[in-house]
Amino acid sequence: MPNIKLHSSDGEIFVVDVEIVKQSVTIRTMLEDLGMDEDEDEPVPLSNVNSAILKKVIQWCTFHKDDPPPPEDDENKEKRTDDISSWDAEFLKVDQGTLFELILAANYLDIKGLLDVTCKTVANMIKGKSPEEIRKTFNIKNDFTPAEEEQVRKENEWCEEK
Amino acid sequence: MAAGGGWASLPSVVLEHIFSKLSPKDRISAASTCHRWRDFMFLPQFWPVITFNLSYKGRPRSRFLSSKCAKFVREAIIEFNSTRSSQVWDCARLLELLSRNGQLECISLRPSNCYFDEGDDSLESFIESLHLVVKRNRRLLHLSLGCTEILLHNSQEVLNLLIKYHAPYLQSLHLASVKEDSSSYDIPMIGLDRISAFSNLRSLSLDYDFLTPKLMSSLASRQHNCIPLSCLFVHVHRVGQQQPSDIMWKKVVEANPTMELTLNLVHSPEGLQALLDILRPSMPLTHFRQYFCGDISVASLNIISRHYRCTLRSLTIVEAIDLQPIIYSNYNTEDPFVMLAWRCTRLESLKLIGVSMDQKDLVAIARLRASLHELVVPSCCVFWSEEDADYCNEDEALLDLQFKVSESLGRRWQLLPKFCVPPAVFYRDADADNAYMSELLEDQVWRMIT
Numbered sequence: 001m002p003n004i005k006l007h008s009s010d011g012e013i014f015v016v017d018v019e020i021v022k023q024s025v026t027i028r029t030m031l032e033d034l035g036m037d038e039d040e041d042e043p044v045p046l047s048n049v050n051s052a053i054l055k056k057v058i059q060w061c062t063f064h065k066d067d068p069p070p071p072e073d074d075e076n077k078e079k080r081t082d083d084i085s086s087w088d089a090e091f092l093k094v095d096q097g098t099l100f101e102l103i104l105a106a107n108y109l110d111i112k113g114l115l116d117v118t119c120k121t122v123a124n125m126i127k128g129k130s131p132e133e134i135r136k137t138f139n140i141k142n143d144f145t146p147a148e149e150e151q152v153r154k155e156n157e158w159c160e161e162k
Numbered sequence: 163m164a165a166g167g168g169w170a171s172l173p174s175v176v177l178e179h180i181f182s183k184l185s186p187k188d189r190i191s192a193a194s195t196c197h198r199w200r201d202f203m204f205l206p207q208f209w210p211v212i213t214f215n216l217s218y219k220g221r222p223r224s225r226f227l228s229s230k231c232a233k234f235v236r237e238a239i240i241e242f243n244s245t246r247s248s249q250v251w252d253c254a255r256l257l258e259l260l261s262r263n264g265q266l267e268c269i270s271l272r273p274s275n276c277y278f279d280e281g282d283d284s285l286e287s288f289i290e291s292l293h294l295v296v297k298r299n300r301r302l303l304h305l306s307l308g309c310t311e312i313l314l315h316n317s318q319e320v321l322n323l324l325i326k327y328h329a330p331y332l333q334s335l336h337l338a339s340v341k342e343d344s345s346s347y348d349i350p351m352i353g354l355d356r357i358s359a360f361s362n363l364r365s366l367s368l369d370y371d372f373l374t375p376k377l378m379s380s381l382a383s384r385q386h387n388c389i390p391l392s393c394l395f396v397h398v399h400r401v402g403q404q405q406p407s408d409i410m411w412k413k414v415v416e417a418n419p420t421m422e423l424t425l426n427l428v429h430s431p432e433g434l435q436a437l438l439d440i441l442r443p444s445m446p447l448t449h450f451r452q453y454f455c456g457d458i459s460v461a462s463l464n465i466i467s468r469h470y471r472c473t474l475r476s477l478t479i480v481e482a483i484d485l486q487p488i489i490y491s492n493y494n495t496e497d498p499f500v501m502l503a504w505r506c507t508r509l510e511s512l513k514l515i516g517v518s519m520d521q522k523d524l525v526a527i528a529r530l531r532a533s534l535h536e537l538v539v540p541s542c543c544v545f546w547s548e549e550d551a552d553y554c555n556e557d558e559a560l561l562d563l564q565f566k567v568s569e570s571l572g573r574r575w576q577l578l579p580k581f582c583v584p585p586a587v588f589y590r591d592a593d594a595d596n597a598y599m600s601e602l603l604e605d606q607v608w609r610m611i612t
Contacts, residue, residue, distance in 0.1 A: 081183050100169065107176050115179065123183035131194035138169035140195050152200070156190050158223040159203065 004031070005043035006058075012051035013043050016058055020065045025110035048108045053101045060091060060114050070112045081120045081127070088117045096138075170196050177202050204230040211237035211268075216252045224256070232259040237268035237304075237608060244273035244310065250284035257291035261298045268304035268334075268608040269295060275595055276311050276340040289316050296323040306336035306367075306606040309397075309599065311347070314339045314369075318352040325359045332360045333389075336606035338367035338397040340595070344429040347399070355380055361388045364611040367395035370433070370440075371402075378406050382413035390418040395605045397426045398433035401440065408442040415446055422448035422473070424605060428598065429454050437462040443469045451478040453598040454586070458517060460490050463498035471505040476536075480597055481516030483587055487543040489518045497523040503531040511536035515578070516587055519544050521563045528570035537567070540587075541577035 004018045006027075021027045030044055046054065084092075092099065099118065106114040126134055135142055144152060172180075181189055181202045193203035209231045214224040220241070232238075238260055242249040253271075260266050278285050292313075296302065302324065307313040314337055324332060337354070341347045349371045357363070358380045373396065384390060415421060423446045427433040433440065434455040441447070441462060447470040452458075458479060466474065481488055492498065500523050503509060509531055521544050528537065546559055560577065568575040584597035 100172075103172065103176055107173055115176070119176065119179040120183055122180050123188075126180070126184060126192050127188050129188075129191060131191050134192055135195050138195075140170045140199070143196050152194050154222075155226060156194060158226055159190055160187075161223065 006054065007043040007045045008049055008051040008054045009047050010050045012054070014051075014054060014058060016061075017065075020058070020061045023061050023064065023067075023111050023113070025112075027109060046109070049105045050101075053098070053105050056091075056094075056098070056102060057105050057109065057111070057114065060088075061111065063087060063091075064113055067113060070116070081123045084117055084120055092118065092121050170198050174202075178205060181205065182207060206234040206236070209235055211235070211239070213239040213241060214256060216240065216242040216249045216256070221252070224252075228256055228259055232256065233263055234265065235260075235263065236265060237270075238266060239270045239272060241272040242274070244275050244277065245279045247279050247281050247284040250278060250288055254284065254288040254291045257288070257295050261291065261294035264299060265301075266295065266299040267301060269302070270304070270306040270606065270608060271308040271310065271313070272603060273308050273310050274599075275593075276309055277342045278310070278312050280312075285312065285316075289313075289319075293319060293323060296320060297327065300327075301331045302328045303331060304334040304608040305332070306334075306603075306608075307339070308336075308606065309338060309340045309602055311339045311341050314352070315348070315350045318350070321352055321354070321356065325356055329359045330361055333362050333611065334365040334608055335360065335363060336365075336367040336395070338369055338395055338426070338602075338606070340397070340428055340599070340602065341399050344399040345432075357381070358384065358388075361385065364389055364391060365393040365395075365609070366391060367397070367606055370396050370398040371400065373406050375406070375410065378410040378414060382410070382417045384417050391421045392418075392611045393422050393424070395424040395426065397428055397602075398430050398440065399428060400430070401432045401436040405436065405439045406442070408444050411442045412444040415444055421446050424449040425451070426598075426602060426605075427452040427455050428602070429594070431456045434459055434462075438465065441465050441469065445470070446473050448473050449476045449478075450474065451476075451480075451598075451601070453478075453480045454482060454594055456481070458488055458490055460492055460498050464494065464501060467498065467502040467505040471507060473508065474502075474506040475508050476511035476513075477502060477509070478511070478513040478601070479515065479517055480513070480584065480587065482590070483516050483542070487516050487518040497526070499523060500526045500530065503527040503534075506531075510534060511538075513538040515540055515543065515583060517543060521546055521559070524563065525566050525570070528567040528575075532570050532572060534571065537571070537575065538578050540580065540583045542580060542583075544577065 002018045003015050004021055006014045006016060006021065008014065027044060034044075049057070092102075094102070099121065103115065103118045103122070106118055125137055129137065134140070177199065181192065184192060186208070189203055189208065193200045212227055212231055212235050214220075214228060216224055240253055240256060242253045244250060260269070296305070305320075305324065307317065317337060324335070349369075354368065354372045355374070355376045357366070357377065381391065425440075425447060427437075430452070434452065434457060437459050438461060447466065450466060458481070466477070494501075497520070499512070499514065499519070503512065503526070510533070512527065512534060513536065515538065519539055524539060524544065528534070541560060544560075544563065564576050585592035586594040586597045
């Protein structure tokens with residue numbers, strides 16, 4: 001099976017089966033754009049992904065390499081968050097920082113399945129929480145002034161109405 | 163990047179993804195955490211349809227939502243008091259905002275009354291803005307003028323624009339109106355015969371005045387590449403000398419085989435008098451409603467139960483109670499409403515307000531058509547004939563009647579209490595609009611018809 005070399009932002013090189021990394025639209029496009037032959041020795045530079053995260057991404061892609069291509073964005077499909085497979089759930093039992101980096105990597109590398117499951121995980125962490133609880137969970141700074149908070153409260157009432 | 167430090171600054175694409183997986187309630191909570199996340203509450207996919215209520219109470223919400231969402235909302239419903247020029251101005255401004263949208267598909271105007279306050283130029287501005295909405299949006303699927311007579315009068319240009327820009331797309335067009343004075347009004351020349359230009363039209367409402375032979379012929383000769391009409395709603399006010407013939411209706415039904423017809427007589431004594439001629443056997447009459455026509459036509463009711471036994475799904479009568487409900491003479495052995503219940507196998511709803519009902523007939527109706535979803539009769543319209551007067555008091559009689567009917571219908575049923583009856587039924591000076599506007603406007607709601 002032809003291999004490809006991936007070069008992480010912190011200088012590590014990963015040798016991976018090219019079929020596995022083709023789940024990343026970004027890498028696929030890079031290969032086509034750079035006119036790279038699958039056997040080229042030249043590593044693909046991924047300046048936005050460090051080695052720890054790249055390792056995890058490769059692990060995910062390897063497990064999911066035989067997955068059918070994800071369906072086109074369907075209005076109804078988007079809403080479900082309770083259908084994360086047990087393997088993915090285990091895979092995503094990581095600290096928040098890693099989860100955060102994984103999302104960024106999935107976005108940068110354009111791996112739809114990984115982005116989908118990581119976003120679902122985040123959505124599940126938001127569900128049922130009050131704004132203050134959400135802020136605590138994700139370490140988000142409340143940048144509303146008291147006056148703005150009052151405005152937000154009013155606007156929320158309006159949004160809740162049909 | 164610091165661990166966990168940048169959640170507030172996730173890329174927009176990612177935040178959009180996350181927000182789309184949240185319920186509306188959770189979305190609101192998440193959007194209340196910080197400025198950046200707040201923006202993601204106002205994405206087009208979360209606001210497919212918005213009702214803008216321009217009343218004094220609803221204005222702050224409408225202003226807020228229009229500033230955030232008018233530029234992308236697909237379906238807009240605008241409720242306003244048309245007798246208040248300030249609200250008409252507000253509506254004009256909102257329409258102008260919506261004209262810059264580009265992807266608006268459905269627009270439903272919901273004025274509170276059939277006329278506008280004509281104090282100033284607010285109407286002119288309103289109409290100009292409405293033209294802009296039609297001109298600048300790419301693919302209008304639905305337009306409803308909310309039964310407004312004055313808008314119908316000003317609709318020729320709207321029709322011109324619809325034909326010019328939206329002929330292949332428009333699916334639902336609602337021009338049927340309620341007249342300020344149904345005994346005397348002008349029929350505007352708006353060129354409605356050009357309706358054949360709309361090849362995708364599935365739902366149409368118009369005044370009976372427009373059912374000329376030319377228009378009937380237009381409806382009957384829809385081209386091969388046209389979608390057949392599914393719903394036709396007709397408002398009857400004044401009635402001319404000639405009515406569309408049965409052959410005309412037959413041809414219309416041939417070209418539009420699944421079409422359902424709704425006939426609404428609104429303040430139409432003429433309609434009631436001519437009803438025997440208006441009702442043609444080939445009409446696919448599905449809903450019949452009469453409001454404040456002054457009387458009921460037993461002959462017509464018998465015709466209805468005979469000709470439309472397979473199509474009729476609802477019958478509504480709302481009449482004023484002068485000193486007493488309408489007492490009708492019945493020359494047949496069976497009560498016309500009982501006949502309706504018996505013959506019309508698809509009847510789901512029977513609403514009889516202002517008509518004097520023998521309690522025996524109510525019981526019979528419930529027994530014959532136990533599948534009725536709605537049986538609405540006010541308690542003040544029910545009477546007991548001499549031989550049935552063996553109750554101690556009125557309350558006991560009413561309770562017994564309710565019990566019998568409930569038993570037949572298989573659910574808890576009661577007579578309509580007086581406070582639920584529209585005031586115009588009892589008081590001549592009360593605004594009659596609220597007795598029928600919501601039902602008529604329900605006909606004009608956007609519905610996807612495949």
